[in-house]
Amino acid sequence: MKMSLDCVACFVRQSLDAARLVTTDEIEQERIVRDVMRWLSDQGLEHSPPVLAQLVHRRLREISQVGDPYREAKTRHNAMAFDLLPELRAQIASSDDPLALATRLAIAGNVIDMGMKSMVAEDDVRESIRHALEEPFVGEWEDYRQAVANAKRILYLADNAGEIAFDRLLIEQLAPERVTVAVRGAPVLNDATHEDAQAVGLHEIVTVIDNGSDAPGTLLHECTPELQRLFSTADLIIAKGQGNFESLSHQGHDVFFLFKVKCPVIARHVNLPMGTQVLRQYKD
Amino acid sequence: MKMSLDCVACFVRQSLDAARLVTTDEIEQERIVRDVMRWLSDQGLEHSPPVLAQLVHRRLREISQVGDPYREAKTRHNAMAFDLLPELRAQIASSDDPLALATRLAIAGNVIDMGMKSMVAEDDVRESIRHALEEPFVGEWEDYRQAVANAKRILYLADNAGEIAFDRLLIEQLAPERVTVAVRGAPVLNDATHEDAQAVGLHEIVTVIDNGSDAPGTLLHECTPELQRLFSTADLIIAKGQGNFESLSHQGHDVFFLFKVKCPVIARHVNLPMGTQVLRQYKD
Numbered sequence: 422m423k424m425s426l427d428c429v430a431c432f433v434r435q436s437l438d439a440a441r442l443v444t445t446d447e448i449e450q451e452r453i454v455r456d457v458m459r460w461l462s463d464q465g466l467e468h469s470p471p472v473l474a475q476l477v478h479r480r481l482r483e484i485s486q487v488g489d490p491y492r493e494a495k496t497r498h499n500a501m502a503f504d505l506l507p508e509l510r511a512q513i514a515s516s517d518d519p520l521a522l523a524t525r526l527a528i529a530g531n532v533i534d535m536g537m538k539s540m541v542a543e544d545d546v547r548e549s550i551r552h553a554l555e556e557p558f559v560g561e562w563e564d565y566r567q568a569v570a571n572a573k574r575i576l577y578l579a580d581n582a583g584e585i586a587f588d589r590l591l592i593e594q595l596a597p598e599r600v601t602v603a604v605r606g607a608p609v610l611n612d613a614t615h616e617d618a619q620a621v622g623l624h625e626i627v628t629v630i631d632n633g634s635d636a637p638g639t640l641l642h643e644c645t646p647e648l649q650r651l652f653s654t655a656d657l658i659i660a661k662g663q664g665n666f667e668s669l670s671h672q673g674h675d676v677f678f679l680f681k682v683k684c685p686v687i688a689r690h691v692n693l694p695m696g697t698q699v700l701r702q703y704k705d
Numbered sequence: 706m707k708m709s710l711d712c713v714a715c716f717v718r719q720s721l722d723a724a725r726l727v728t729t730d731e732i733e734q735e736r737i738v739r740d741v742m743r744w745l746s747d748q749g750l751e752h753s754p755p756v757l758a759q760l761v762h763r764r765l766r767e768i769s770q771v772g773d774p775y776r777e778a779k780t781r782h783n784a785m786a787f788d789l790l791p792e793l794r795a796q797i798a799s800s801d802d803p804l805a806l807a808t809r810l811a812i813a814g815n816v817i818d819m820g821m822k823s824m825v826a827e828d829d830v831r832e833s834i835r836h837a838l839e840e841p842f843v844g845e846w847e848d849y850r851q852a853v854a855n856a857k858r859i860l861y862l863a864d865n866a867g868e869i870a871f872d873r874l875l876i877e878q879l880a881p882e883r884v885t886v887a888v889r890g891a892p893v894l895n896d897a898t899h900e901d902a903q904a905v906g907l908h909e910i911v912t913v914i915d916n917g918s919d920a921p922g923t924l925l926h927e928c929t930p931e932l933q934r935l936f937s938t939a940d941l942i943i944a945k946g947q948g949n950f951e952s953l954s955h956q957g958h959d960v961f962f963l964f965k966v967k968c969p970v971i972a973r974h975v976n977l978p979m980g981t982q983v984l985r986q987y988k989d
Contacts (some may be wrong), residue, residue: 426731426738433742437710447710451750454710458717459746462739588777 422667425686428470433458433476435536435610439478439665442494443485453484459469471638474536478609479635487506489608491535491582498533498583498611499620501543506621509550520569521562522554523594524679528698529553530587531580531662531681536637541583549681552696559693560700573656575600578632578639578669580662580680581610582617584601588661589621597627601673603648603656607635612664638668663687672702677702706951709970712754716761717742719820719894723762726778727769737768753920754970755952758820762893763919773818773892775866782867782895783904790905792894793834793874804836804853805846807878812963812982813837814871815864815946819895820921821967833965836980841880844984847867855989856941860882862916862923862953864946864964865894865899872945873905881911885939887932891919896948900908922952949969954987961986 436457440450464473472603482488483652492591509526509577516522521634532549533541569575577592577600579585585604592600620628633645639660641649658676666678666687682688682697693699720741724734744764748757766772787862793810799807816833817825853859861876861884863869869888876884886907889896902913917929924943925933936942942960944953950962950971966972977983 424736426721426724427718429738429742430714431723433717434711434714437714440710450710454713455746458713458742462743462746466735 422469422670422690424466424470424473425689426466427684427686428473429461429686431536432461432474435474436477438535439490442490443487445464447481448552449485452482456484457481469625469638469667471636471664472640474638474664475609475634475636478637482608491608491611494535494541495582495613495617496620497513498541498581499586499617501701502530502533502583502586502622503621505546505550506590507587508680510593513590513594513607516633520566520594523591524565524700525553525558526550526668527584527591528558528679528681530584531679531683533581533583534612534662534683535581536664537683546583553698554566556698557699558698559697561677561702562700564702565700568657568675568677569595572655573599574651574655575657576651576655577602578658578660579604579618580665580666582613582620583611584661585613585617585623586621589623589626592623592704593657597689601628601630601651603630603632603639603651605635605637606631606633606645609635609637612637628666636664636668638664641672642661659696666703675702706753706954706974708750708752708754709973710750711968711970712757713745713970715820715833716745716758719758720761720765722819722869723765723774726771726774727771733769737765740768753922755920755948756949757923758922759893759918759920759924760871762921766868766892767825775892778819778825779866779895779897779901780904782825782865783870783901785830785871786814786817786867787905788903789830789834790870790874793871794877797874797878804878805829806851806986807875808833808849809842809982811868811871811875811945812842812965812984814848814868815963815967817865817867817895818946818967819865820948828869829893837982841983842935842982842984844982845961846984848986849984851947852941852959852961853879856939857883858935858939859941859943860935860939861886862942862944862949863888863902864898866897866904866943867895869897869901869907870905873907873910875910875943876907885912885914885935887914887916887923887935889921890915890917892927893919894921896921920948920952922948922950924952925956939948959986 440453513522515518529549632648634643660676724737796808797803813833916932918927
């Protein structure tokens with residue numbers, strides 16, 4: 422999916438959010454935002470948003486000299502989401518259709534996205550859960566159910582910290598022994614890395630690999646050979662979040678994308694209103 | 706009120722909105738946004754937001770060579786708001802407290818602000834009206850009522866096109882013979898100029914002057930001598946919208962500010978939640 426000029430305006434805001442996470446010194450925040458803005462004004466727009474986002478966040482880490490600006494927020498989101506698991510797991514256990522409910526909850530968790538919103542509170546998450554349970558979602562539900570029933574090898578591309586606790590609920594329903602979860606290879610935004618998978622106990626139930634990349638999406642050409650191999654051999658790929666959608670929707674490989682429509686650029690691209698919960702295969 | 710770095714991110718978005726209004730050519734839109742971004746990265750942040758916004762929008766008009774990018778939108782908003790007047794005027798006429806209702810409606814009209822939102826639809830306006838009528842607002846209501854009762858000369862600083870139709874409802878209640886309405890001296894954003902005052906018939910009931918400035922606020926030092934004189938001699942000044950608030954809240958002169966809190970920078974500054982309807986005197 423190609424970048425829009427809206428993404429550029431959004432990156433300026435992201436740089437301010439990140440600057441505020443790494444320092445309380447307003448002069449320093451200003452220096453960071455000015456630098457990113459000047460640099461951004463010379464960047465091409467021919468790639469997908471995660472390609473430029475990767476460069477923006479590399480630059481942010483370089484200027485601020487903070488390797489993981491979102492670490493504290495990620496830890497907080499993991500704890501917040503993890504605390505909700507017993508209650509949500511009980512709901513799934515007593516549900517008529519545990520796969521459907523766990524899938525909805527995994528989409529609900531996609532609200533924890535600091536690329537879109539600088540602060541994510543527990544109220545936002547609870548509201549998203551309510552929305553996920555009550556509102557219809559746009560999806561190829563039967564194809565997905567069948568793919569889940571038949572798959573021998575499932576590749577699950579995680580998205581954000583916090584959200585990854587909700588992913589755990591779905592992975593528990595998928596029969597973990599056939600699932601490999603891929604997280605980002607290095608910190609970028611509040612995207613989940615090994616540390617976050619560990620924080621919600623994913624390593625105990627499933628194989629977790631990192632994709633070898635610091636893009637907030639999945640740029641296959643720069644992922645590890647292992648990730649590339651799994652991507653081409655898995656019977657079912659589940660890709661969470663907008664970043665994975667933006668970077669993989671043109672791959673032509675069957676991927677089920679699970680995400681909430683959280684920005685106008687995506688909304689225009691998929692022709693669905695903001696807030697829509699999506700479970701769908703796309704090839705554009 | 707001093708600028709925030711959030712304002713800078715917001716100006717990048719505004720430049721994209723304006724670029725899309727002046728051309729459908731994406732290459733040209735990109736050129737405009739890149740230029741504004743590069744230029745913004747070198748600007749100081751020591752002034753109030755309308756000071757930098759004035760420069761941003763001058764630059765936008767210069768690069769795009771379009772003197773009034775928001776003209777079409779302003780005309781549409783004037784017509785949309787004007788069409789609502791008979792219905793709203795009837796509501797005011799049958800109200801127990803016409804001044805209160807007209808004041809609420811004038812604040813509701815402040816939703817028509819393209820600095821905040823690139824598209825304003827009739828639904829947004831109707832929702833704002835509903836909100837204005839049903840929700841409480843934060844205000845020095847008794848002081849205001851008394852000031853209105855006693856004033857001999859009222860200066861009414863208008864804000865946006867479209868909104869100015871709602872201002873007319875309040876002005877009708879203020880006894881127009883004592884009111885002078887000031888509009889912007891030249892096009893900037895969707896702020897009201899003489900043309901917009903005329904479109905909603907304000908010239909027929911009241912004296913309309915322009916303030917001589919193309920800032921989206923009231924920068925007194927660059928306003929006409931007439932505006933400055935009226936500002937210092939009026940018994941009551943009513944200033945609509947965030948831009949007038951941002952540029953005048955430190956004047957020390959009694960000004961009643963009427964606006965909706967539409968951005969996080971203002972929300973932090975006045976310590977009120979987003980969406981709050983405000984009728985208040987501020988001196989900071």
